[in-house]
Structure formats: C-alpha cells, structure tokens
Amino acid sequence: MPPETTAQGPVLRLSGITKRFGQLTANDGISLSLARGEVVALLGENGAGKTTLMNILFGHYTADAGTVEVMGQTLPPGQPGAALNAGVGMVHQHFTLADNLTVLDNVLLGTRPLLSLSPGRGAARRKLAQLAQDFGLAVDPDARIAALSVGERQRVEILKALFRDARILILDEPTAVLTPQEADALFDTLRRMLAQGLSVIFISHKLHEVMAISSRVLVLRHGKLVGETATDATDRHQLATMMVGAEITAPAPAEARPGETLLKLDNVSTARQGNRPGLQDVALDLRAGQILGLAGVSGNGQGALADLLSGLESPTQGTLTLADKRPDAWSPRTAVALGIGRIPEDRHKTGTIADFTLTENTVLENYATTARGGWMNWRAARTATDAIIDKYDVRCPGPDTRIRLLSGGNMQKLILGRVLEAAPRIILANQPVRGLDIGAVTYVQEQLIAARDAGAAVLLISEDLDEILTLSDSIRVISEGRLSPEFPRGTKTPTELGQWMAGQGFDHAA
C-alpha cells in the first residue's frame, strides 16, 4: 500500500481520558499517542484500567473527560461504529465469533447490508486469501469456527479486523490462550503488519512479551499512567516495579521432599460437558510435600479434573483412591471430609456467595460439622472468621460485611484461610492468583508453598506457564483431557512444554 500523507502525525491520540465508576476512577487523565508502524504496549495489572481505556476508544463507554482522535479526526463519544469506520480493529481476549458459521461468513458478518442481492463472496474470498498470505495467517475460509483450534480462531479475529481495512489493531491479552509456539507465530504476523505500516496496541501483563514485541511501553496502575518509556531503555525488572509500585521478589520454593501418595487416579475418564472435554484415561499421583503443576491451554480438561477432585463430578471409568481408600459416594462434602482443600477457579461465582457476610462465607464448607442438632453455631463461626481475618490479613470493615464489597485479593485470602485452617492433606488450587494484584499473588503463592512444606500435596492448575514453572516441583501437561508424563522441576524448557500443550508427544507416550 502507498504511504499515506496523513502519516506525519500520530495515527491515534487519546488525550486526557478520565472515566469514573462510582467511587472508582478507572482512568485518570490518561493520554496516549500511537505512530504509524509502531507497537505500543499497554502494561498493567488486572484492574489497572487497560480494558476501560480501550472500551472508551471503541465507544462502548463514554469518557467523563478527554478526546479520542484517529488520523487527526476526533471521534464522537459513545458510538462503537465510529472507531471501526475510522480503521481501528480490536481482537478481544474472549473471541467474538459465531461458532456455527464458516471463517468466510464470520469475516463478512456485519460488513454487508442485511438484504443484499450480491453478497460479493468471490471478491471477499480473494481479498481474504490475499490478506492471509500477506500476513501469514493461514486458515481455511470454509472451515467452521467450531472446528478450529484457539490459535486459528485468533487468526480469524485478526483477519476480521484486517478485512475491514483496520490500520490500527488493538490486541487484548492475545497470548493468554496460546501455546508459546503459537505466540511466536502471532509475533511474526505482528511484525509483518508493522512493515506494512499498520500500528498496534498490545495489551498484556506478561513482561517478556512486552519486551519482545513493543517499541514503547505505557504502564498503568490504579487508573493512572505511571510510566512511559522506550522499550530499549528499560528492562523487565524496572517494568515490574513500575507496574506494581514496589519492588517484587518472586517466591523461590526450597527443594521439595515428596512423601507418600495421598491421592491416586487410575485410568480415570469423565464425561464431556458441552464444549468442555472430559478426562481420558488419566493416571495421576498427588504426593505429600510436593506441588504438582498442571500446565495447559485453557479448556483442555482442567475444569474436568478440578471438578472431579472437588467432588462435583464422578469418574465414568477408573478409580479414585484417597489414602488407600476408595470413597463410596463421591460428593463435595465427602471431598472436604476426606481432607481435600479446594480453591476454586472462580471466587465470585463458585468460591463465595456475594450477598453473604464474611462469617457466613467462612463456614460454607463446615457449618454442618460445628452445628449442634440442626442449630447453627454462630459463635464458633464468628471466632473462626475473626481468626482468619487476623491471620490472613483480610482487609475488610468487619466479619459482618457482605463479601461482595471486598476486593478480589481479600476475597481470595478469606477462601485461602477457609481452606488452610481446615488443615487439608491435599490442596486443589485452580488458578489461585488469577486477577489478583501482585502483592496478593505473592501472598497466596507463599501460603501454598508453606502448606507444601507442612506436608500437603498441592495440585496447582494454571494457564500461566511462568507461574507453573516458578512454583511446581513437578509438572504435567494436559491436552484434550489427556495427561503428559510427569516432568520434574527443570527438566523441560517452556518450548518443550509448549509442544506438549499443543498436543504433541501424547501419541508416543501412550
């Protein structure tokens, strides 16, 4: 494409964007400019205001103050169509594709009038093929979305934006669902786009990716722009410090001393549920004093394994053995009674009851054991809650506060207290630090390590490979409901694990 004359100034300029939600200032006077052929990384923890800022750019929210300019033109606020027409494309973290349509139909969706006699599919097909070739985004235009892998779906999302002649592409946490190899392929595509004069905003909280792809970094913290620097002039440590606002030290667990096997799965399969694969002929040993990390791309059977160990689901085949015994009736209550502590994936929907007080949430799992003849023992519940608030540093107005008023980190500390105070022999930690700020992350991880050192068997499920590599004494990879062999700490590189995450190696192992 010929260079445009408007390329002198920035292609995108946000000036003084401010957005408040009630008491919370999600964006506080943020300004950002993006030049042609540039990747700007937007770095910040969950809740720092990245997504809000992009929603304002797209007209989903109306800013309380500030303006958005694309190619020198000010966009009218609150009109999602305006940004699209001006050439801004966005690839959301959660894809917005119609599963039952083909790739071509998804790309065309919304670009044609509803009732058109000449859909122009032939021309569209040629344009799509050209784009796919130019940017290295190979995908079959006639494949149904439902049949595509996550990485392929992301390519379709990018093609969708390019098909609409986007000159600015916003990627929101694009690598969260990718294996390391797929992430590398994505970066190749991005480099080709830059060479063609497109510009990219890359939203992430993964520092090594930001260092690898961006030319400038903007750091957000609590809704404020706290730093802007050329990527060459900084390093990961400095960015992390900027992002958190304090020095951080990653936990470094000491050598594990694995003991006896506390939980054993033999040839276990579970039922498939909708899009979620079940487990397939899985064998698993959880040993005392060891953290076993379960790596894998989201939606490959982690949920099935977590539900099985939580007691929500029973095996359709195979056996589950706990401390040499096979429980006859498998239910959440049995799981808790037999010493499994469970930190659920979704603390808002599964872990707590939003309209219950802290006290009521604390006793969710053990109210029946402290009750006397059907009467609640509120005094014991209150004492236990006070102890957890104190010991786990739960910041709250008091034990009678409804838990919905707490931050995610404090909610997770209460759940952690509830789990650990029951002195479980086995701990199932499903995404225990997702969405937490770094202070809380470190705290939760240290508590898990401490529980391991005290002799608990920990199963850590995470989609964040870095987290798995840092904490796990041993790693297994899950792919389409199958488990890889066990890899002790340090025996596999991220790239090798990535191959397992992509499903390679299972056939030889089986």
Add this chain to the structure above:
Amino acid sequence: MRLEPIAAPSHARTLVPPAIAIAATIAVAGLLAALAGANPLQTFGLIVKGAFGSKFAALETLNRATPLVFTGLAVAVAFRARLWNIGAEAQLYAGALMTVLIGTQLGLPGPLAIPLMALGAVMAGALVLLGPVLLKTRLGVDEVVTTLLLNFVMALFISYLLEGPLKDPMGMGWPKSPSLPRDARLPRIVDGLRLHWGFGLALICAAGVWLIQTRTTLGYEIRAVGANPQAARFAGIPVTRVLVKTALLSGGLAALAGFSEVAGLKGNLTTDLSASFGYTGIVVAMLALLHPMGVVISALFVAGIFVGADSMSRAAQVPTYIADLLLACALLFMVLAILLTRFRVVRG
C-alpha cells in the same frame, strides 16, 4: 443508562426512596379516587377508619390478615431459595380439604381432631408442592409453570368434590362440604371477640420461620441455595435436598392458611374459601422483602386496605377495585424504591 451498586448506602439513601414510594402510592390512588368522583382525603380517611377505626374493624382486619400471613410466609420461604412457588392457592385448598376430611369423616374428639387436622393439612400442602419441585430438580421443569397450573387443577378438583362425593347432604344443593363439628373448630383467642387462634398460630409460624432462617442449618442452606446455587453446591450443600425441604416447608405453611380459614372461620369448605389469598401472598411477601416478621406487618397492611376499601366503598360510592389498585401501586413503587436504595442510576 445503567445501574451502579452503592457500596455503603447512607441513611437518607435507605429512607427517602421508600418514603417517596408511599407518597406516590397515595398520590396515584388519590387521583383515581378523584376520578371516581370522591374526595381523595375523605376516601383515605374512610379506608383507614374502615380498617382500624373500631374494635370490630380491627378484628376484621386481623382475621383477614391471618391467611395472608400463612401464604405470605409460604412464598417468602420458597422465594428465599429461589423456588418460585406461585401455587400457594392450590396448597391452601389442599390444606382446607384435608382439614375438612379429618374433621368430618373420622369422628374424633376435638382436642385430638384439631392437631390432627393441622398436621394433615401441612402434609397435604407439602405433597402438592413436592411434585413440581421433584420435576424441577430431576428434569429441570420450570416450577413457575407447574405450580401455577396446579392452582387450576386443584380448583377444579375441589369443585368436583363439592359437587360430588363431598357435597353436604344438608346443604340445600349448595356446593359446600359438611361442616366441622363444634368442638373441632379453633377457639377464639378472647371470649366474645371474633378472632380465632388461627391468628395466633400465624404469629407463631412467622416467629418460627424467622428462627429457622437465622438460627438453623436448614435456614442457612436455604439462603445459600437461593443466593448462589453454584457456590452452595461447590461447598457441599445438598442443593436438591434443600430445595425439597424448602418445598415441604412452603407448601405446609400455605396449607395452614386453608386449615385456619376452615377450622377458625368458615367451618366448611366452599369453592370461594380463598379470596385469592395464595396470589396475594406473593404481594405480601414481596412487600415484606421476604422477611418473615415483615410478612406479618405487610399482611396487616394488605388486609387493612381490603377491609378498609370494602367499608369505604359502602360509604363513599368508590368501587372496591381501588383496593387492588392501591396494592398494585404500593408494590410497584416499593419494589422500585428498594432498588434505588441499593443502586444509583448513572448515564453512559
């Protein structure tokens, strides 16, 4: 426009919207009274006087409130667990039917008959709600539909019984059941005053439900299942069993309304035993925000409006429909007001 939750509502926040709701209810109802050609102030005066103005009026209001407390509690208990029991009307008639059957067919002495009638009524009402809740938990059938439709099934069944096997031979052709013997009726609370022990039982039930909800594991389970079934299940609360228990409790409470109307007031079963008490129970429970003690107050309020409107209509020639309108306005405005105590409306 969207709603934004308020973390810690101020006192003004919690008091002003309900006050405005009351004012708006009065304003709308006053306007309607004026449309009907009456003086609004006088109309309201007559309603209040008719409901609470004399000993007779107040006792009438208490009598009218009695079945509403039972059905209101039945709905409040079920709704707390997000079990949408719209069938209190059917459960009421099931209770009334069992009361009549035990009271007239077994020939037991009063002191034995009355507790047995109450127990039988509770079991019958519980049984009527058991079907829909099992269909819900086993097959996922919507209980709103099943409980609602059972109201009509039950109404027709009662009608059949009263025209057929249960028809009073001494009833001169009227479709009504034989009457309970004297000693199988609920005694009056104070001799000479027209208020029976059904009202006392209603108050005891309200206190009992409040105790269950706040102090027992069952109450805790019911609230947990209602507030977040997914978290309740994860924590190990047997969700299905709790729903079944809730249904038994709710159906039993609604059936006590039937028991109390038959044994305390009417003495026999007719097809017009309930003036839609089962449906009005939903209004009572919603106005009380599902709080069991609030149900008593809200039942008195609703009963007062009905009784007062009856008396007002005789004096001021305003149709009694104004009672229904008053209630409808009160409910709509109050629900909106309660929403506004917890959320603020923001633009954008």
